[in-house]
Amino acid sequence: MTTYDHSTSETKWQSAWANGETFKAGLQGDKKKKAYVLEMFPYPSGRIHMGHVRNYAMGDVIARYRLSNGYDVLHPMGWDAFGMPAENAAMANNTQPKTWTYENIAAMREQMQRLGFALDWDREFATCDPEYYGQQQKIFLEFWKAGLIYRKSSKVNWDPVDHTVLANEQVIDGRGWRSNALVETRELTQWFFKITDYAEDLLDGLDGLDRWPNKVKMMQANWIGRSEGLQFHFAFADDTPCETAENIEVYTTRPDTLFGASFVALAPDHPIVQHLGQSNPELRAFSDKCARLGTSEEALERAEKEGIDTGLRVKHPFIEGKTLPVWTANFVLMSYGTGAIFACPAGDQRDLDFARKYDLPVVAVVCPQDKSPDEAEISETAYTGPGTIINSGFLNGLDVETAISKAIAAIEDAGQGKRTINYRLRDWGVSRQRYWGCPIPAVHCDKCGVVPVKAKDLPIILPDEVSFDQPGNPLERDIDWKTTLCPSCGGDAVRETDTLDTFVDSSWYFARFCSPRDGAPVDLKASKHYLPVDQYIGGVEHAVLHLLYARFFTRAMKDCGLLDIEGREPFAGLFTQGMVTHQTFKNEAGEWLQPDLVERKGEAWFEKGNGKPVVAGAIEKMSKSKLNTVDPKDIIARFGADVARWFVLSDSPPERDVEWTSAGVEGANRLVQRVWTCACATAERTGTKDVGEDLLRLTHKTIKAVGEDVEGFRFNRAIARLYDLLNALRKESENNNTAPIMRIFTQLMAPFAPHLAESCWEKLGGQGLVATAAWPTFDPALCEDEEIMIPVQINGKRRGEFSAPRGLSKDDAEKLALANEGAIRALNGLTVRKVIIVPDRIVNIVAN
RNA sequence: GCCGGUGUGGCGGAAUUGGUAGACGCGCGGGAUUCAAAAUCCCGUUUCCUUUAGGAAGUGUCGGUUCGAUUCCGACCACCGGCACCA
Numbered sequence: 001m002t003t004y005d006h007s008t009s010e011t012k013w014q015s016a017w018a019n020g021e022t023f024k025a026g027l028q029g030d031k032k033k034k035a036y037v038l039e040m041f042p043y044p045s046g047r048i049h050m051g052h053v054r055n056y057a058m059g060d061v062i063a064r065y066r067l068s069n070g071y072d073v074l075h076p077m078g079w080d081a082f083g084m085p086a087e088n089a090a091m092a093n094n095t096q097p098k099t100w101t102y103e104n105i106a107a108m109r110e111q112m113q114r115l116g117f118a119l120d121w122d123r124e125f126a127t128c129d130p131e132y133y134g135q136q137q138k139i140f141l142e143f144w145k146a147g148l149i150y151r152k153s154s155k156v157n158w159d160p161v162d163h164t165v166l167a168n169e170q171v172i173d174g175r176g177w178r179s180n181a182l183v184e185t186r187e188l189t190q191w192f193f194k195i196t197d198y199a200e201d202l203l204d205g206l207d208g209l210d211r212w213p214n215k216v217k218m219m220q221a222n223w224i225g226r227s228e229g230l231q232f233h234f235a236f237a238d239d240t241p242c243e244t245a246e247n248i249e250v251y252t253t254r255p256d257t258l259f260g261a262s263f264v265a266l267a268p269d270h271p272i273v274q275h276l277g278q279s280n281p282e283l284r285a286f287s288d289k290c291a292r293l294g295t296s297e298e299a300l301e302r303a304e305k306e307g308i309d310t311g312l313r314v315k316h317p318f319i320e321g322k323t324l325p326v327w328t329a330n331f332v333l334m335s336y337g338t339g340a341i342f343a344c345p346a347g348d349q350r351d352l353d354f355a356r357k358y359d360l361p362v363v364a365v366v367c368p369q370d371k372s373p374d375e376a377e378i379s380e381t382a383y384t385g386p387g388t389i390i391n392s393g394f395l396n397g398l399d400v401e402t403a404i405s406k407a408i409a410a411i412e413d414a415g416q417g418k419r420t421i422n423y424r425l426r427d428w429g430v431s432r433q434r435y436w437g438c439p440i441p442a443v444h445c446d447k448c449g450v451v452p453v454k455a456k457d458l459p460i461i462l463p464d465e466v467s468f469d470q471p472g473n474p475l476e477r478d479i480d481w482k483t484t485l486c487p488s489c490g491g492d493a494v495r496e497t498d499t500l501d502t503f504v505d506s507s508w509y510f511a512r513f514c515s516p517r518d519g520a521p522v523d524l525k526a527s528k529h530y531l532p533v534d535q536y537i538g539g540v541e542h543a544v545l546h547l548l549y550a551r552f553f554t555r556a557m558k559d560c561g562l563l564d565i566e567g568r569e570p571f572a573g574l575f576t577q578g579m580v581t582h583q584t585f586k587n588e589a590g591e592w593l594q595p596d597l598v599e600r601k602g603e604a605w606f607e608k609g610n611g612k613p614v615v616a617g618a619i620e621k622m623s624k625s626k627l628n629t630v631d632p633k634d635i636i637a638r639f640g641a642d643v644a645r646w647f648v649l650s651d652s653p654p655e656r657d658v659e660w661t662s663a664g665v666e667g668a669n670r671l672v673q674r675v676w677t678c679a680c681a682t683a684e685r686t687g688t689k690d691v692g693e694d695l696l697r698l699t700h701k702t703i704k705a706v707g708e709d710v711e712g713f714r715f716n717r718a719i720a721r722l723y724d725l726l727n728a729l730r731k732e733s734e735n736n737n738t739a740p741i742m743r744i745f746t747q748l749m750a751p752f753a754p755h756l757a758e759s760c761w762e763k764l765g766g767q768g769l770v771a772t773a774a775w776p777t778f779d780p781a782l783c784e785d786e787e788i789m790i791p792v793q794i795n796g797k798r799r800g801e802f803s804a805p806r807g808l809s810k811d812d813a814e815k816l817a818l819a820n821e822g823a824i825r826a827l828n829g830l831t832v833r834k835v836i837i838v839p840d841r842i843v844n845i846v847a848n
Numbered sequence: 849g850c851c852g853g854u855g856u857g858g859c860g861g862a863a864u865u866g867g868u869a870g871a872c873g874c875g876c877g878g879g880a881u882u883c884a885a886a887a888u889c890c891c892g893u894u895u896c897c898u899u900u901a902g903g904a905a906g907u908g909u910c911g912g913u914u915c916g917a918u919u920c921c922g923a924c925c926a927c928c929g930g931c932a933c934c935a
Contacts, residue, residue, distance in 0.1 A: 167933040301849040651860040720872035791868040
């Protein structure tokens with residue numbers, strides 16, 4: 001018997017799998033019974049980290065389990081390879097994004113292959129391959145033809161020093177991350193996908209996603225934010241006409257509170273405010289200040305509520321002669337509804353805070369059930385619940401629901417507005433003023449305007465070499481690349497230099513995996529066979545955007561005839577795993593530091609080597625940009641791939657976040673050695689007697705439980721059960737033939753520690769590869785014990801227990817409980833009032 | 849700020865979803881083996897009080913429903929994710 005040598009074993013079995021095309025889709029299992037298992041593909045940052053190992057190990061367990069259960073498994077891998085980090089690296093290291101990206105991909109592929117994942121590498125691609133983004137450009141043209149694409153002006157964060165557009169992430173406290181200049185907002189004409197056309201469809205589709213976590217469905221529903229309400233207009237008061245607008249269009253979900261309206265508020269970037277600002281410096285200053293908050297909704301919402309009176313007044317629609325002041329306020333978003341609201345401070349906390357701050361009137365209009373109208377007055381807390389309408393003319397006495405309908409009817413009758421369904425979801429802006437992305441296949445011609453590139457001229461390939469010595473988008477300065485002929489008139493024209501949001505790349509890659517080398521974006525037969533993805537696995541951080549965009553793409557592609565799929569949903573099953581987090585560190589200059597360059601002395605942290613003080617930051621998900629990643633290479637080198645895989649799955653429930661610690665890796669390594677020792681000892685045993693009934697029962701229970709745990713993503717529990725079975729196996733008498741049980745153990749362990757399992761399988765005389773061996777079955781009769789322990793409680797506290805056969809009658813259970821020694825002791829001096837018996841579970845005696 | 853989530857021993861966590869709280873692993877303590885160590889094996893390990901045995905408290909905090917609550921309800925606290933140009 002030798003110690004288990006992981007590196008020999010890994011090399012051996014990885015090449016055996018590769019040579020046997022074990023994980024190639026379409027070659028194993030039953031073609032009619034397919035399983036498409038997919039983990040969200042990684043951004044090629046250069047090195048994999050423990051978060052990747054956890055993510056891909058989970059998918060691998062599922063893929064291997066399905067393979068053992070006779071499925072034709074599609075389990076591919078690729079690279080989400082466009083995006084900003086490549087440009088940043090190019091600037092920092094004087095290299096090209098393309099070079100940097102493909103080198104990273106090579107390094108990460110190598111690391112992943114060492115982990116022995118059951119992947120079909122023949123289907124690999126990167127989104128920055130022209131073969132991929134060329135197909136994406138075809139999709140773009142089809143969407144354009146279908147009316148799903150348009151251009152409009154919208155805001156970007158502008159760095160006035162670097163002359164470049166900044167991502168929200170690059171705006172820190174209102175300043176550019178590199179230049180430290182105060183960020184401005186600029187209007188640019190940009191490309192949009194009409195995702196709002198699918199708002200209702202995307203919302204409805206959530207109902208059918210029974211294998212999605214509720215939290216994700218809820219977040220998506222809230223994001224789409226369907227609301228029913230009233231869109232109507234306020235006419236300007238006679239003494240304050242407005243030059244640019246006839247009236248103010250507002251949207252409200254609470255028209256029942258119109259009588260409580262105390263002001264109208266416009267977004268700071270509302271056209272009316274912009275216009276007034278031209279002649280009102282105070283107003284302009286306010287708009288400018290709001291613009292400096294950047295474009296992120298978070299920044300806008302967290303800013304202190306402020307506003308300014310525009311001086312305009314509007315007529316109240318229901319109260320003759322009453323007018324309301326028109327303010328502009330930073331909590332009103334131009335992007336939602338009409339960019340204008342009416343405020344009823346009594347019924348909305350933000351409106352109330354604002355009204356108190358600027359001394360605007362507050363009139364209670366909804367009286368809660370448990371209060372009388374004179375108690376309904378509002379002080380510091382707005383009332384948003386149900387109740388009876390008061391102080392509201394013709395709506396008085398109605399409940400909220402009825403009042404809403406009646407108010408809408410009144411406005412509609414007066415021709416001032418109509419019932420409207422509104423969505424929070426906005427159209428998807430896909431323009432990026434960057435080089436390292438998929439070029440938008442459009443041409444600007446002075447004569448013909450914006451013209452689509454002809455499909456036969458695709459792909460529009462990015463230039464390989466660009467210069468980053470000036471800020472801004474290198475494509476704009478690349479005259480050779482930019483200059484072209486108009487596809488329509490043949491005259492001189494220029495290419496569109498905006499590239500696509502990288503979310504576009506990841507919105508259909510799962511479909512491309514079905515036929516990765518096809519001349520069309522997706523081969524319809526292949527997509528019909530393999531889609532939808534049966535099990536999609538990725539971080540919760542993608543719960544809204546990526547998943548919503550992919551759902552939109554699936555619908556749009558299907559409607560354009562680019563995709564064939566049963567139903568309209570790309571991911572039938574979704575599992576959102578928790579993140580692997582780690583403390584972040586910064587030096588005095590505010591630069592991120594790697595955890596392994598930092599050491600702790602007492603309560604404080606210092607840089608290793610130079611001893612400079614270090615600021616310990618938040619514990620956040622591992623990400624290359626914050627340098628708080630932990631590379632699995634040391635663990636793999638010391639203990640092997642199986643230990644790394646086993647360890648990341650063994651302790652924490654997959655959906656929970658884990659703070660990274662290597663404490664316990666030795667435990668996983670001990671297990672691997674113990675399994676190998678046990679397998680070797682088993683193979684050498686000569687005992688021929690059947691194993692004991694306890695072990696047999698435990699084995700069947702374990703087969704059942706591990707299967708259920710794997711299907712339910714409870715890998716930590718499955719592993720705990722494997723420990724149990726192994727412990728029992730090791731205690732079994734030398735005289736018994738444990739080989740059949742050890743072979744079952746090996747199979748159950750295989751999805752978690754596949755190399756070790758192959759070695760054990762071979763040692764134990766298993767046929768072929770354990771990877772493709774049929775999953776063991778269990779006998780339900782052996783999964784339940786005949787004798788069970790039943791606890792006895794007195795007044796809810798456990799005082800004893802007795803052993804009894806399963807299915808014991810209630811009468812017998814009561815007798816045995818009352819005769820129980822512990823129960824008798826506890827009942828001393830008490831009178832039994834009631835006995836509660838849950839069969840095969842518990843007996844609770846109530847006494848006093 | 850808004851939306852979603854999480855909270856159980858020294859640590860990661862388990863608990864058949866309202867029925868014995870702490871499975872399994874890590875760590876720690878004790879022992880065996882060894883010239884010694886490593887490795888391995890065995891035993892113990894929620895806290896506190898009494899020590900064969902027993903009792904009390906205990907699942908972020910406070911309160912509620914129930915014969916019985918980690919599980920259901922209400923309020924609060926802490927942390928994490930997302931917020932449309934990070935991916």
